[in-house]
Amino acid sequence: MSTIILDQKAIRDLISMPEVIGAVEQAFRDWAQGSGSMPPKAYLLLDQGDFRAMPAALPQAAGVKWVNVHPQNLSQGLPTIMAIMIYNDPQTGYPLAVMDATYITAFRTGATAAIASKYLAKRDSRTLGIIGAGRQAYTQIEAHMQLFDLELIRVFDRSRDATMALINHLPDYNLQECSLEETAASDIICTLTPARAPFLKKEWIARGTHINAVGADAEGKEELEPAILGDAMVVVDDIRQASIAGEINVPVTRKIFSIDEVYGTLGQIIIGEKQGRTDNDTITVFDSTGVAIEDLAVAKLAYEKASKSGSHVSMDIIEVSP
Amino acid sequence: MSTIILDQKAIRDLISMPEVIGAVEQAFRDWAQGSGSMPPKAYLLLDQGDFRAMPAALPQAAGVKWVNVHPQNLSQGLPTIMAIMIYNDPQTGYPLAVMDATYITAFRTGATAAIASKYLAKRDSRTLGIIGAGRQAYTQIEAHMQLFDLELIRVFDRSRDATMALINHLPDYNLQECSLEETAASDIICTLTPARAPFLKKEWIARGTHINAVGADAEGKEELEPAILGDAMVVVDDIRQASIAGEINVPVTRKIFSIDEVYGTLGQIIIGEKQGRTDNDTITVFDSTGVAIEDLAVAKLAYEKASKSGSHVSMDIIEVSP
Numbered sequence: 001m002s003t004i005i006l007d008q009k010a011i012r013d014l015i016s017m018p019e020v021i022g023a024v025e026q027a028f029r030d031w032a033q034g035s036g037s038m039p040p041k042a043y044l045l046l047d048q049g050d051f052r053a054m055p056a057a058l059p060q061a062a063g064v065k066w067v068n069v070h071p072q073n074l075s076q077g078l079p080t081i082m083a084i085m086i087y088n089d090p091q092t093g094y095p096l097a098v099m100d101a102t103y104i105t106a107f108r109t110g111a112t113a114a115i116a117s118k119y120l121a122k123r124d125s126r127t128l129g130i131i132g133a134g135r136q137a138y139t140q141i142e143a144h145m146q147l148f149d150l151e152l153i154r155v156f157d158r159s160r161d162a163t164m165a166l167i168n169h170l171p172d173y174n175l176q177e178c179s180l181e182e183t184a185a186s187d188i189i190c191t192l193t194p195a196r197a198p199f200l201k202k203e204w205i206a207r208g209t210h211i212n213a214v215g216a217d218a219e220g221k222e223e224l225e226p227a228i229l230g231d232a233m234v235v236v237d238d239i240r241q242a243s244i245a246g247e248i249n250v251p252v253t254r255k256i257f258s259i260d261e262v263y264g265t266l267g268q269i270i271i272g273e274k275q276g277r278t279d280n281d282t283i284t285v286f287d288s289t290g291v292a293i294e295d296l297a298v299a300k301l302a303y304e305k306a307s308k309s310g311s312h313v314s315m316d317i318i319e320v321s322p
Numbered sequence: 323m324s325t326i327i328l329d330q331k332a333i334r335d336l337i338s339m340p341e342v343i344g345a346v347e348q349a350f351r352d353w354a355q356g357s358g359s360m361p362p363k364a365y366l367l368l369d370q371g372d373f374r375a376m377p378a379a380l381p382q383a384a385g386v387k388w389v390n391v392h393p394q395n396l397s398q399g400l401p402t403i404m405a406i407m408i409y410n411d412p413q414t415g416y417p418l419a420v421m422d423a424t425y426i427t428a429f430r431t432g433a434t435a436a437i438a439s440k441y442l443a444k445r446d447s448r449t450l451g452i453i454g455a456g457r458q459a460y461t462q463i464e465a466h467m468q469l470f471d472l473e474l475i476r477v478f479d480r481s482r483d484a485t486m487a488l489i490n491h492l493p494d495y496n497l498q499e500c501s502l503e504e505t506a507a508s509d510i511i512c513t514l515t516p517a518r519a520p521f522l523k524k525e526w527i528a529r530g531t532h533i534n535a536v537g538a539d540a541e542g543k544e545e546l547e548p549a550i551l552g553d554a555m556v557v558v559d560d561i562r563q564a565s566i567a568g569e570i571n572v573p574v575t576r577k578i579f580s581i582d583e584v585y586g587t588l589g590q591i592i593i594g595e596k597q598g599r600t601d602n603d604t605i606t607v608f609d610s611t612g613v614a615i616e617d618l619a620v621a622k623l624a625y626e627k628a629s630k631s632g633s634h635v636s637m638d639i640i641e642v643s644p
Contacts (some may be wrong), residue, residue, distance in 0.1 A: 005327065005420075005637060005639065006639075007637055007638055007639045007640070007641075008638075008639065008640055008641040009641070037366060037367070037368070039364050039365055039366055039367075040364065041364065042361050042362065042363065042364035042375050042377050043361060043377075044359060044361055044377040044378070044379055044384065044386075045359070045361075046359070046379055046384060046412050048412065048413050048414070049414075049415055051377060051384060051386070051410065051415065053364050053375035053377050053386050053388075055364050055365075055366040055373060055375050055388075056366070057366055057368055062366065062368060062373060064366075064373070064375050064386075064388045066375075066377075066386045066388075066408050066410075066417075068410065068414075068415025069415070070413075070414055070415045073414055073415070076414065077642070078414050078416065078642055079640075079642065081415075082415055082416060082417065082640050083640075084325075084408050084417050084420065084639065084640070086388050086406050086408070088373065088388075088390065090368050090370065091370050091392075092370070092371075092390075092392055092395055092398065092400050093371055093373065093390025093391070093392045093395070093403075093404055094400065094404060095388075095404065095406050098327075098406065098420050098639070099639070100639045100640050100641075102640055102641075313637065315327060315329055315635065316329055316330075317327065317328075317329045317330065317406065317420070317421070317422045318329070318330055318401075318404050318405075318406070318422050318424055319329075319330040319331070319422075319424075320399070320400055320401065
């Protein structure tokens with residue numbers, strides 16, 4: 001027995017966005033139906049950054065993502081977030097694969113938001129507003145392009161360089177540099193910033209808009225004016241994690257939004273336990289914190305494709321002889 | 323930048339027991355002095371077994387051990403416990419190494435018990451009693467041989483095959499097959515079984531004996547008659563973990579032993595905050611649950627030696643270009 005090792009290039013060659021969307025949607029379905037398990041993350045807090053261990057199980061899959069957040073890395077030319085996934089056989093615990101999960105993280109985050117948009121945005125959505133033109137923007141656009149007939153993608157970033165880099169990198173799509181307010185006037189908005197104070201104003205948001213609030217992933221982070229939440233149908237990936245570290249965490253702590261006001265989870269909507277959008281007026285918000293079952297679903301996909309292709313590095317990291 | 327991958331054979335070639343003892347003792351020292359961090363383990367419970375994520379940080383080191391326990395694996399010729407360690411640069415989060423931690427786990431467990439014996443057993447201890455002749459027995463003997471002038475090692479296991487395999491495997495040492503009661507009549511006793519009911523009787527334990535209670539590592543496990551604890555100086559690796567999953571967990575739950583009766587931690591004794599053994603009469607018990615700083619200390623040792631030697635497999639698992 002041996003362990004497959006998949007670097008970032010291998011992962012990129014192995015998986016495609018349509019497959020990732022399928023795998024992640026199935027993971028939310030399994031999890032909502034009780035065929036998955038996701039204990040709370042374990043946090044290791046250091047002076048320079050932090051690490052999170054994100055364990056999860058799904059049918060025929062188990063594993064852990066170990067991911068850091070080191071904000072000062074950019075100044076050294078390193079990514080702020082780097083992740084490794086250990087993928088195991090749940091029947092025996094054997095580590096089937098060790099893989100880069102940095103690329104997986106970006107892919108699954110885009111896929112999850114697009115799945116939320118599928119259930120929560122207007123079906124005939126034609127415009128996508130991207131706020132924050134960093135790494136996450138690429139996969140958000142890629143994923144939404146799979147599920148919507150987008151005519152225009154509006155982009156706002158405080159850094160014009162980031163905006164232009166994104167636009168130049170995706171010449172096949174109709175991207176347009178816009179002001180924040182113009183970008184907010186889109187059928188679907190994705191907020192992808194590390195903001196710690198709300199910047200998206202309620203007055204800018206038209207009836208029927210769907211917002212994927214992706215940036216807030218830790219205590220104290222917040223992108224949306226809380227008034228948006230009070231008036232919207234709010235859906236979360238995981239209620240506990242969202243209330244601690246998601247878009248709703250600051251309003252919940254300040255008691256201006258209650259977790260009882262959360263409409264439901266993405267999983268509940270996917271399995272039909274709760275309805276998604278039913279009209280063209282409601283403002284919907286998906287609070288995406290990022291859950292370990294998403295990573296595991298994509299790791300399973302990558303592992304299975306690598307096993308079939310046979311063209312991968314493998315090592316006997318663990319000896320199985322007694 | 324690239325990630326070093328160390329398989330079990332590489333680990334075995336890189337580390338030796340004296341170095342492991344030194345590294346683990348230093349880790350307990352650092353941790354007791356506040357220069358280390360160890361958040362609670364994250365448990366993933368499945369039908370066939372479980373997984374634990376064990377994150378930790380020490381000076382210039384951070385990482386996580388991901389380890390399974392699948393009791394039915396032996397029937398398939400697989401180890402019940404297999405572990406992988408991800409070892410990171412704490413300054414940037416970069417994964418410096420991925421390594422087998424199965425061998426590391428056995429080594430650090432033996433080393434930790436021997437360190438406890440160094441501070442808690444009689445200095446002139448000449449006999450070691452091994453109860454449970456499985457995998458852990460080998461490293462317990464190896465570690466104690468480094469720190470004590472042992473004349474005789476008594477071995478008891480319910481399986482004669484296991485006992486004889488252990489004895490035959492260590493022809494250089496004076497091992498002797500004994501009854502349980504005879505084995506208990508040793509200066510230092512190591513209990514290494516998965517027992518869920520006490521088997522070590524108080525009446526067998528002589529004054530001045532030191533016991534390393536290693537087997538109990540989960541709720542409901544117990545090897546020692548609780549009366550032994552009531553009369554002994556009880557030292558733990560980690561008070562919280564011991565009360566939940568260590569030798570004291572059942573007596574604490576049944577309220578026949580209180581955590582207030584714990585004398586102190588191994589770290590407190592190593593740094594001199596509390597005294598170790600001061601006489602030849604006290605019965606001492608070290609409750610070893612296994613803590614993540616032990617694994618991290620050995621991983622750091624292996625990584626540093628591998629870096630120097632240069633003879634290792636390395637891969638660019640994560641791309642660092644922006």
